[in-house]
Amino acid sequence: MDKEKIMFHIKGLLEAIGEDPEREGLKETPARVANMLAEVLEGTAYTNHEIAEMFGKTFTSEDIDADEAIIMKDITVFSYCEHHMALMYDMTVNVGYIPRGKVLGLSKIARICEMAAKRLQLQEKLGRDIAEIISEAAGTPDVGVKISGCHSCMTARGIKNASSHTETRTYLGTFKTDSDLKKLLD
Ligand SMILES: Nc1nc2c(ncn2[C@@H]2O[C@H](COP(=O)(O)OP(=O)(O)OP(=O)(O)O)[C@@H](O)[C@H]2O)c(=O)[nH]1
Numbered sequence: 001m002d003k004e005k006i007m008f009h010i011k012g013l014l015e016a017i018g019e020d021p022e023r024e025g026l027k028e029t030p031a032r033v034a035n036m037l038a039e040v041l042e043g044t045a046y047t048n049h050e051i052a053e054m055f056g057k058t059f060t061s062e063d064i065d066a067d068e069a070i071i072m073k074d075i076t077v078f079s080y081c082e083h084h085m086a087l088m089y090d091m092t093v094n095v096g097y098i099p100r101g102k103v104l105g106l107s108k109i110a111r112i113c114e115m116a117a118k119r120l121q122l123q124e125k126l127g128r129d130i131a132e133i134i135s136e137a138a139g140t141p142d143v144g145v146k147i148s149g150c151h152s153c154m155t156a157r158g159i160k161n162a163s164s165h166t167e168t169r170t171y172l173g174t175f176k177t178d179s180d181l182k183k184l185l186d
Pocket residue numbers: 081082083121122123124151153154158159
């Protein structure tokens with residue numbers, strides 16, 4: 001991420017909204033924003049394949065006899081909508097997959113969700129990204145992802161529907177047709 005360029009444009013943005021970027025409280029703001037964006041949009045720097053490799057530590061499931069669905073629920077993430085660059089908050093992700101000979105380290109499932117969320121996203125696209133990465137990292141075609149989230153571009157501006165939240169689901173492989181598996185994600 002080009003922090004110098006971000007700083008230059010944030011200074012221009014402050015001027016454009018009628019602020020004085022040289023005033024005491026704003027002097028360090030362009031640098032702060034550049035650091036913040038580098039942190040919260042870190043996932044922009046990596047492809048799904050790279051994230052799968054980064055967090056793809058697995059264990060052979062023969063040792064632990066795991067061939068039923070593994071479900072992890074209530075993984076919390078933040079993301080930013082690509083239309084308004086507004087915060088998606090109170091987001092929880094439920095992930096399920098059926099192992100094929102190996103299982104992912106549990107923390108890696110949460111790390112994959114976090115990194116995929118650190119991009120300008122649509123909630124539907126985030127679900128697809130997470131499903132694709134889990135599928136590659138765990139080496140299985142059978143993955144389900146359910147996301148629930150609030151969009152500040154809907155709750156704090158525009159229509160200002162403060163109580164609304166959005167649920168999206170992505171199914172790969174057996175999850176597409178097996179209603180019992182789908183229920184496990186609820
Ligand atoms: N499907 C989907 N839509 C999203 C997501 N995040 C934001 N949006 C929507 O993107 C749409 C952008 O609509 P536009 O009409 O181009 O933008 P706008 O004029 O700011 O629209 P309003 O939000 O209705 O004021 C809005 O309806 C948002 O609610 C998301 O994750 N998924």
